[in-house]
Amino acid sequence: MTEFNEKQLEILQVAEQLFAEEGFDGTSVRDIAKKANVNIAMISYYFGSKEKMLEALVLNRISDMRLQLESLYHENIPPFAKVDKMVELYISRINKNRCIYQIIHFEFSTKKRELNFDSFTEMKQNNLETFKNIIREGQDSGEFHKDINVALLPPIIMGTYFQFHMNKPLYMKIFDLKTEAEYENYIATTLTQHIQKTIKALLVYEN
Template structure:
C-alpha cells in the first residue's frame, strides 16, 4: 500500500482517526466518515476500498516517518544506552502527538480476530521490533546489555506504562498534585519519560 497521500485522502484519514478514537472502529461507519468529511461515500471507497483498508492506510500514514526515525537511530554514532534513551523518547513523543491512532491500536485491536486482519499493523510492529533488536544486540555484543533480555516484551512495557498513566489521567493528576492538563503533559515529558527509560535500562543493564 502506498504511503504518499493527497490532501483529500489525508483529510479523510484524519476524520476517520478522530471518529475511530471517539466511537470505536466497529462503531464508526463509512457513511459517518463520508458525512463528516462532506464527501460522497463512493469517494471513500474509491480512495481506500473498505473500512479495514482505510485503517491500514491510517496506520501507514501515522507510522511511515517513525520507521525512518527508528532506522536512522539504529545506525547513529551513539552508544547503545543512549540509543535506548532516544528510542523511548521517540516512542513517548510519537504517542503524545498521535494519541488517536495509538488509542485505536492499543484498545480496539487486541482481539485475535481483528489482529489476523491487520497485516499492516503486524508488519509495522515487526519492523520496529527489528530496529530495537539491532540496538539491543549491539549492546549485548559490547557486553553492556544482558543476554537473557526478552526483547519482544520491551515495546509493550513502554507503551503499557504510558497508556496506564494516560488513561488514568484524573487519578494521577490528583495523586501527583498536577493541577492542570499542561502540568500533566509536562510530567509525561519529564518524569514519566525518565521513569520508563530507567525501567527499560534496568531490564537491559547488568547490575552494578
C-alpha cells in the same frame, strides 16, 4: 511501505479524529466524507470501506514509526543515548497517537469485525528488528548484557504509559497536576525519564 497521497492523508486524519471522538462504530463513511469535504465515492475509490480505512490508518502510523526507528539506529551516538532517545520516541508517538492505539486494541480484543492486520503485524516485527539492532550495538560493545529478552521491552514501555494514562484522574491527583498542560509535561519529562531508567536498568541487570 505504503505510500499515501495528500488527499488520502487528509481523509485518514479526519477519520482518525472521528474514530477517536465517536468510536469506530459511531462514525459513518458519510460523516468522514462530510468533515473531509469529499464525496463518498472518493473514499470508496481510495479505501473501499471503513474497515479498510482503519487498516490504512494503522499502516500509515506504524510505517512512520519504522522510518524514525531506522533513522535513530543510524545515528552516531552511544548505545545508552540511543536507548534514551528510543524510549522518548515511543512515548511521544504513543501519546500523540493514543486515540488510534486505543481503537486498535479495542478491535483486537473484541474481534467484532474482520480486519486484516497482517501487514500491521509484519511492520511491527520489522520495527522490533530495528529495536533489537539498537540493543545489539550495546551488547556488542559490552555495555548491555547478552541475556536480554528484547521482545518484552516494548510492552514495558507501552504498558507503563497506558497504565498511567488509563488512570489519569488518579495520577493527576497524586502528582498535583492541575491542568492538561501539566499532565502532558509530566508525561514528556518525569514519566519518560522513569521508563528510560527502567529499560536501562534491565539492560545492565545481572541475574
